[in-house]
Amino acid sequence: MRPLVVAIAALAFVAAVAGLIYGPVYTPLNSTGIYRHILIYMKLPTVLYVAIAGVILAASGTTLQTLFRNGLMDPYVSGTAAGASFGAVVAFFTGAPLFLSILAEPVMAFVFSIIGSLIVMALGRKGGTGSLLLAGLTVDFAFTSGLLVAEEYIQFKYPQLPNALYWLFGDVGVKTFLDVGVGSVVTIIFLYLLFLRARAFDLASMGDEISQANGLKIGKFRLFWLTLTSVVVSYLVSQVGAIGFVGLMSPHLARLMGADGFKEVLSLSCIVGVAVMEGANALADGTFGFIVPITAVTSAFVLPIMVRLAMGIEYT
Numbered sequence: 001m002r003p004l005v006v007a008i009a010a011l012a013f014v015a016a017v018a019g020l021i022y023g024p025v026y027t028p029l030n031s032t033g034i035y036r037h038i039l040i041y042m043k044l045p046t047v048l049y050v051a052i053a054g055v056i057l058a059a060s061g062t063t064l065q066t067l068f069r070n071g072l073m074d075p076y077v078s079g080t081a082a083g084a085s086f087g088a089v090v091a092f093f094t095g096a097p098l099f100l101s102i103l104a105e106p107v108m109a110f111v112f113s114i115i116g117s118l119i120v121m122a123l124g125r126k127g128g129t130g131s132l133l134l135a136g137l138t139v140d141f142a143f144t145s146g147l148l149v150a151e152e153y154i155q156f157k158y159p160q161l162p163n164a165l166y167w168l169f170g171d172v173g174v175k176t177f178l179d180v181g182v183g184s185v186v187t188i189i190f191l192y193l194l195f196l197r198a199r200a201f202d203l204a205s206m207g208d209e210i211s212q213a214n215g216l217k218i219g220k221f222r223l224f225w226l227t228l229t230s231v232v233v234s235y236l237v238s239q240v241g242a243i244g245f246v247g248l249m250s251p252h253l254a255r256l257m258g259a260d261g262f263k264e265v266l267s268l269s270c271i272v273g274v275a276v277m278e279g280a281n282a283l284a285d286g287t288f289g290f291i292v293p294i295t296a297v298t299s300a301f302v303l304p305i306m307v308r309l310a311m312g313i314e315y316t
Contacts, residue, residue, distance in 0.1 A: 004257045005268060008275050012051070015278035019047045023285045042174050049175040049239075050281045051274045052183040054246060056236050058273025059191060060229050061247025062254075062266045066201050067222050071309065072136075074247030075233045079139035081244070083116025084109040084230075084237035086143040089150045109234035116143065117226055170243035170294030172281060179239070190232050194266060201262040244295040245302040246276050252305050276301060 020043050021028060027039040061074040075081040087108035116139050123135035194201075203211045204218060211218040254268035280297040 005271060008257075008268075008271050012271065012275035012278050015275065015282050016047050016051065019050065019278060019282040019285065020044065022282065024291070041177075045177045045180045046172055046175045047278070047281075048180045049183055050172055050277050052180065052187050053172065053236060053240055053243065054250075054273035054275070054277030055187050055270045056183075056190065056232055057243060057246040057277070058250035058269040059187075059194060059266060060233050061273075062251045062262070062269045063194065063201075063225055063229050064247070065251050066205050066262055066265075067225055069205060069207070071252065072248065074245065075229070076140075076242065076244035077136040077248065079116030079120040079136055079143075080113045080230050080233045081237055081242040082140045082143040084113035084234040085242045086116075086146055086150075087112030087234070088238050089147055105238045106235055109238045110231055112143075113230040113234040113237070114227065117230055121226075169296065170241045170284075170298075172240045172285075172294070183236075183239070186232060186235055190228070191266075191270070193228070195263060198261075198263040198266070205262065241293075242295070243277075243280075243298060245298045246273055246280075249298075249302045249305050250276060
């Protein structure tokens with residue numbers, strides 16, 4: 001498995017370098033003058049933040065798939081990301097001045113991410129994989145319809161703002177080193193807590209009965225980690241919009257490469273998540289001569305995995 005890990009890490013590095021050089025503005029690594037300023041102070045922090053987003057999405061997907069013992073769970077399918085997106089847009093309906101509405105985005109994103117996740121849990125708790133998937137799609141469609149209405153209202157009230165729907169399908173934009181610092185702190189704390197409870201996650205993956213027999217209060221454990229994951233995902237959505245399928249494919253690819261146990265799957269999944277996000281961002285950010293939402297690229301990446309799952313070929 002080690003050669004594969006090295007290959008994935010190398011792929012992530014190459015994609016990151018491509019993101020630095022190419023895009024709306026071509027900036028070789030030996031750029032000078034204004035182009036060097038763009039390279040160091042605009043593109044570099046953005047590429048670093050893309051890696052942070054990849055880690056958060058991969059770790060969130062690994063967490064949700066383990067908690068619910070369901071290979072189709074990720075923040076996009078579970079209702080977490082859809083709810084957070086809706087909450088971020090709803091922040092503009094508070095009636096507060098625009099700058100206060102922007103400050104309210106993370107709070108509203110968190111509230112609605114919890115609501116979305118709880119609705120999916122309630123609708124799909126009695127069924128299996130298909131039931132949870134349908135519940136997630138139902139919640140996603142419901143929030144999407146609300147977003148369409150909200151988008152039209154915002155465009156009418158604030159015509160000077162860019163189209164929100166583009167952002168809602170994933171747009172890292174231009175980040176600063178301050179954004180990278182905040183994102184790094186969030187990511188490090190999240191990963192530290194996950195690794196600290198790795199054994200409990202291994203128990204949770206074996207089923208509720210085994211977990212209870214070994215002293216793990218699975219109900220409280222699941223609720224705590226669903227809440228914490230919603231907090232982290234809602235923060236990310238408030239920064240880059242809803243980027244889909246990275247959290248779904250990263251754990252699957254990690255298991256396909258031989259990772260076993262929560263700690264090992266989480267570690268490799270994060271590396272895969274960085275590679276996927278760096279590659280998707282490089283392709284989305286003007287490689288084809290125009291810019292597209294990142295989810296448009298990641299949805300193409302995930303197709304082989306979805307085909308395998310549709311054929312009943314499991315990775316676990």
